[in-house]
Amino acid sequence: MTSAPSSTAAPAAPLPSRRTYSYLGPAGTFTEAALAQVPEARDQIWRPVRNVAEALADVVDGRSDAAMIAIENSVDGGVSTAQDALATMPGLRIVGEYLVRVNFVLVGRPGMRLEDVRLVAAHPVAYGQCLRWLSATLPDHAHLPASSNVASAVDMIEGVSDADAAIAPPGILEHHDLELLAEEIGDNANAVTRFVLVSRTVSAPPPTGADKTSLIVELPEEYPGALLELLEQFATRGINLSLLASRPIGDALGRYRFVIDADGHIQDERMADALLGLRRFSPKVIYLGSYPRADRAIVHYPDRYSDEVFVEARDWLRGLISGAPEA
Numbered sequence: 536m537t538s539a540p541s542s543t544a545a546p547a548a549p550l551p552s553r554r555t556y557s558y559l560g561p562a563g564t565f566t567e568a569a570l571a572q573v574p575e576a577r578d579q580i581w582r583p584v585r586n587v588a589e590a591l592a593d594v595v596d597g598r599s600d601a602a603m604i605a606i607e608n609s610v611d612g613g614v615s616t617a618q619d620a621l622a623t624m625p626g627l628r629i630v631g632e633y634l635v636r637v638n639f640v641l642v643g644r645p646g647m648r649l650e651d652v653r654l655v656a657a658h659p660v661a662y663g664q665c666l667r668w669l670s671a672t673l674p675d676h677a678h679l680p681a682s683s684n685v686a687s688a689v690d691m692i693e694g695v696s697d698a699d700a701a702i703a704p705p706g707i708l709e710h711h712d713l714e715l716l717a718e719e720i721g722d723n724a725n726a727v728t729r730f731v732l733v734s735r736t737v738s739a740p741p742p743t744g745a746d747k748t749s750l751i752v753e754l755p756e757e758y759p760g761a762l763l764e765l766l767e768q769f770a771t772r773g774i775n776l777s778l779l780a781s782r783p784i785g786d787a788l789g790r791y792r793f794v795i796d797a798d799g800h801i802q803d804e805r806m807a808d809a810l811l812g813l814r815r816f817s818p819k820v821i822y823l824g825s826y827p828r829a830d831r832a833i834v835h836y837p838d839r840y841s842d843e844v845f846v847e848a849r850d851w852l853r854g855l856i857s858g859a860p861e862a
């Protein structure tokens with residue numbers, strides 16, 4: 536006979552609540568491949584959405600804990616929709632960086648032949664990476680923008696779009712019955728897309744020695760040499776920039792904000808000093824976060840830019856002010 540559970544048994548421990556991650560769907564996108572690189576995201580809830588702004592809005596509004604978004608492609612450059620969303624949506628922080636090799640196939644509805652393709656559905660960033668192949672192979676085609684690399688094909692199969700063919704990741708054929716029309720159609724076989732994981736404002740993960748800091752900075756108006764002064768904040772502190780892109784602010788012609796990735800962490804003395812310099816002259820500095828670089832490459836600095844030398848110089852100045860005898 537089995538005994539009834541004793542009423543004095545310890546109550547079961549509450550299950551830890553699962554975290555939700557938004558990403559550009561549907562399943563099978565490169566963005567999903569980037570999310571698969573995040574160990575903490577395993578066994579959590581993955582929420583596919585239709586665009587980057589929706590993924591970030593999920594985080595801002597609390598529907599998700601974090602969002603994975605594409606931010607830069609080695610062939611097509613900065614993903615402007617992501618840069619603009621980060622510039623205008625408050626309360627977000629980049630907490631991680633991930634790289635995904637990207638290559639593309641052209642797929643059609645079952646029975647479609649390459650020579651009959653006229654309308655090609657593709658995400659604009661993917662389209663930009665296949666332009667040379669497309670103009671050589673399908674010079675008369677028209678482009679139908681799609682919201683993602685997988686949505687291009689799924690919308691075509693489901694009759695939501697009139698496309699004859701779609702640019703998609705190679706894995707698409709494992710999930711859908713499609714005609715493979717061409718493989719390896721990307722203009723650069725080594726193309727890589729950089730993704731970032733974005734959460735609500737949190738303190739930065741601790742420095743690793745291989746970190747990046749992302750910023751968006753506006754220039755003062757009517758200020759000759761302002762861009763040079765912005766760059767000097769980094770140059771005079773020995774900080775390398777790995778990204779400098781301009782995006783229109785949108786309120787008037789000729790007004791731009793600068794999207795910057797700088798080597799180093801906000802807790803590095805030289806980076807903190809550069810941020811103070813930027814804050815003094817720029818009307819708006821958005822700090823997007825400091826996080827470990829995807830390639831984990833340690834950056835080495837000449838001694839004059841080390842934390843110790845910054846601290847020593849500050850102590851020296853304090854000593855001069857306080858009248859302490861010089862060592």
Ligand SMILES: O=C(O)C(=O)C[C@]1(C(=O)O)C=C[C@@H](O)C=C1
Nearest residue numbers: 564565566605660661683684728
């Ligand atoms: O994640 C996907 O598959 C996407 O469709 C998005 C995206 C992008 O926004 O850059 C991702 C990687 C490729 O470079 C092309 C498109």
